[in-house]
Amino acid sequence: MSHSLTEAASAAPTKPTHARYWLxxxxxxxxxxxxxxxxxxxxxxxxxxxxLGLSPVQMGFILSAFGWAYVxxxxxxxxxxxxxxxxxxxxxxxxxxxxxxxxQGFVGFVGGLSIVGSLFVLRFLVGLAEAPSFPGxxxxxxxxxPAAERGTASAIFNSAQYFALVAFAPLMSWLVHEHGWRSVxxxxxxxxxxxxxxxxxxxxxxxxHPMVNAAxxxxxxxxGAVSMEAKAKGxxxxxxxxxxxxxxxxxxxxxxxxxxxxxxxxxxxxxTWFPIYLVKERGLNIMQAGFAAAAPALCGFxxxxxxxxxxxxLLKKSGNVSRSRKIPIFVGMTLALSxxxxxxxxxxxxxxxxxxxxxxxxxxxxxxxxVVSDVAPREYIGLAGGVFNxxxxxxxxxxxxxxxxxxxxxxxxxxxxxxxxxxxxxxxxAFGLITxxxxxxxxx
Numbered sequence: 327m328s329h330s331l332t333e334a335a336s337a338a339p340t341k342p343t344h345a346r347y348w349l350x351x352x353x354x355x356x357x358x359x360x361x362x363x364x365x366x367x368x369x370x371x372x373x374x375x376x377x378l379g380l381s382p383v384q385m386g387f388i389l390s391a392f393g394w395a396y397v398x399x400x401x402x403x404x405x406x407x408x409x410x411x412x413x414x415x416x417x418x419x420x421x422x423x424x425x426x427x428x429x430q431g432f433v434g435f436v437g438g439l440s441i442v443g444s445l446f447v448l449r450f451l452v453g454l455a456e457a458p459s460f461p462g463x464x465x466x467x468x469x470x471x472p473a474a475e476r477g478t479a480s481a482i483f484n485s486a487q488y489f490a491l492v493a494f495a496p497l498m499s500w501l502v503h504e505h506g507w508r509s510v511x512x513x514x515x516x517x518x519x520x521x522x523x524x525x526x527x528x529x530x531x532x533x534x535h536p537m538v539n540a541a542x543x544x545x546x547x548x549x550g551a552v553s554m555e556a557k558a559k560g561x562x563x564x565x566x567x568x569x570x571x572x573x574x575x576x577x578x579x580x581x582x583x584x585x586x587x588x589x590x591x592x593x594x595x596x597x598t599w600f601p602i603y604l605v606k607e608r609g610l611n612i613m614q615a616g617f618a619a620a621a622p623a624l625c626g627f628x629x630x631x632x633x634x635x636x637x638x639x640l641l642k643k644s645g646n647v648s649r650s651r652k653i654p655i656f657v658g659m660t661l662a663l664s665x666x667x668x669x670x671x672x673x674x675x676x677x678x679x680x681x682x683x684x685x686x687x688x689x690x691x692x693x694x695x696x697v698v699s700d701v702a703p704r705e706y707i708g709l710a711g712g713v714f715n716x717x718x719x720x721x722x723x724x725x726x727x728x729x730x731x732x733x734x735x736x737x738x739x740x741x742x743x744x745x746x747x748x749x750x751x752x753x754x755x756a757f758g759l760i761t762x763x764x765x766x767x768x769x770x
Contacts, residue, residue, distance in 0.1 A: 342541035345532070346470045346479075352528055353463055353483045356420065359521050360459050361490035362498075363427045363452065363514050364392060365597040367445075369498040369616065370507035372605045377507065378434060378441050386730020389598040391446040393722025395453030400719070401570070403457035404712020407465055413529055416462045420522035423455035428515025431508035453722075460695065461711030468699045470532050472549015474642055477651070480696035481634020485689060487593060488626030491619050495601070499616025569703075573713045576767065578701065581760030585655070586694045586718035588749035588756065592662060594725040595746045596622070596685065599739075607739045608674050618674075622681040629689025633658060637693055648764040651697050652757050654690050659750040661687025666747035669740035691753070694718065703767050 367374070367389060375385055406415045426448055433444045463483045471479045494514075501509045532538045532546055573579060600622075604615040633654040640650035665684035668677050694714065702710035729742040 340539060340541045342545055343537060343539045345535060345537035345542060346475075346546070348537065349466070349470050349529075350479050350482050352525075353466060354486050354489075356521055356525060357459070357463065357483045357486035358490045358493060359420075359514075359518055360423075360456060361487045361597065362494040363423060363518060364456070365491060365494070365601075366427060366430070366498065366510050366514055367449065368598045368601050369495060370502055370510045371602055372615075373502050373507040380442065382730050382734045384442050385602070386727045388442065388445045388449060389726035389730070390723050391449035392453035392456075393594070393719055393724075393726070395450040396457055396719045396722055397453075397716050399454050399457030400461070400712040400716030401709065402712075404461040404709040404715075407458055407462055407712075408709055412462050412465055412469075413526070415458050416529070417522055417526045419455050419458045419462075420518055420525055423452050424515045424518025424522065426451040426455060426515075427518060428511055431511030431515075457712075457715075460715050461709075464695050464698055464702075464711040466529070467695070468702075470546060472546055473700070474549060474638060476699045477637035477641065477693060477696040478631075478634040480699060481630045481637070481693065484692050484695055485627045485630025485634075487597070487692075488623040488630060488685065488689060491597070491623035492627060495616045495619045495623065499613050503613050569709070570713070572767075573710055578761050578764065578767075579714075581756045581762070582694065582697055582701070583714060583717035584760065585753045585756040586714060587721050588753040589659075589688065589691060589694065590718045590721035591725050591746055591749040592665070592684070592688045594722045595729065595742070596626075598726045599729050599733075599742065600681075603739050603742075606733075608677060610674070618678055621678050622685040625682040626685035626689040629658065629686035630692055631689075632686075633690035633693055634696070636690070637696065647700055648762075651693050651700070651764055652761075655693055655757055656691075656754055658687040658689065658691025659753045662691065662750045663687075663747055665750075666744055669743045697764060700764055701767055 371385060371389070374380070380388070403415070403419075430445065430448045433448070434441055464480070467476055467479045467483070498510045498514070501513060532543055601615045601619050604610045604618055610618060636654050637650050640653060641647060644650060662684045664680045664687070668680050668684075671677060671680065695711075698711055698714050725746075728745060729739075732741045732745065733739060
């Protein structure tokens with residue numbers, strides 16, 4: 327009888343593990359650090375500009391430096407992910423961007439070097455090193471999650487852009503207040519180096535991960551998961567100019583690129599000029615600005631999770647990918663238009679409320695990476711993600727510079743808020759009139 331019970335137990339189906347949930351939680355933490363490092367200069371910028379004598383236009387160019395490199399390196403970064411695998415490229419990226427972040431704290435110590443030039447170069451190098459991060463996130467999600475869970479998974483790592491300010495804006499503001507603006511770069515750089523070591527230990531392919539059992543692996547594979555390993559030598563399914571041309575000329579993808587650019591206009595306003603806006607336009611001190619920036623960031627974080635859950639719920643109910651991704655995007659962008667109203671109110675608390683509504687909506691609409699996981703050709707998701715992120719983060723070049731000039735010419739942020747809000751409308755037009763049906767691309 328004991329033998330029969332043993333046989334019955336061994337024949338019983340094994341419950342799947344849930345390693346992918348731990349994986350996305352860890353990816354969220356890494357992406358939070360990623361965005362916190364991007365926003366270091368926006369938090370330290372007011373104090374740094376006074377100490378270093380920087381004008382609004384110079385600040386705009388320094389804030390844009392990240393975007394120049396980040397955009398230029400997207401296609402090479404995506405190709406590197408496809409060629410060498412996520413783990414090696416991503417670990418190196420985290421270590422490098424953290425070192426370059428820390429080095430910004432030393433600007434001005436060496437005589438004879440241009441302060442503006444030094445900051446621009448270091449911010450440029452941070453952007454260069456961070457280029458593989460989001461294409462890497464997309465490839466990890468595509469490898470670890472079935473299609474029906476990718477909206478939520480992508481929303482979780484994408485919502486880290488808001489949580490970064492929730493978690494780190496108060497800390498960085500306190501560091502500026504108590505230890506000077508340079509301390510922000512030292513602390514964040516050191517944290518990133520530690521994160522690189524942890525990432526190297528934890529992240530690997532689900533097929534070889536000790537926390538994944540066969541039942542969970544079957545859920546991933548049956549749901550359309552792809553490989554996150556490097557391409558074998560002689561494999562010809564990766565980068566070539568014909569495939570790049572296809573990714574640059576496909577109508578559905580063009581609509582997605584335009585929408586992501588417009589959504590990122592809101593992102594880059596938030597991570598570059600928003601804390602400065604609170605200090606210069608609204609008269610808050612640096613500590614107040616740090617905590618005030620955290621409120622809309624928290625709402626953006628919640629909105630990101632809501633958008634992902636809503637999109638996956640609609641997908642499970644209807645099976646219609648296009649409708650399930652587009653409905654949250656239209657709802658979110660409609661809410662995000664409230665950012666324009668900030669130009670017409672006086673009370674600081676009402677500005678924070680309107681910004682909170684706007685960034686909640688922006689979070690709901692931030693499904694671009696889920697869409698990329700849905701549509702990218704299986705053989706080179708890294709490259710497709712790189713092209714997508716290249717277009718989206720062109721906003722990181724344009725937005726800081728345009729807002730810098732608007733503020734310099736008008737002496738106010740009102741025109742900047744209108745500029746940001748218009749892009750919400752363009753996002754809806756891109757998804758409504760250009761993208762068409764969202765579906766997986768297959769090419770020879």
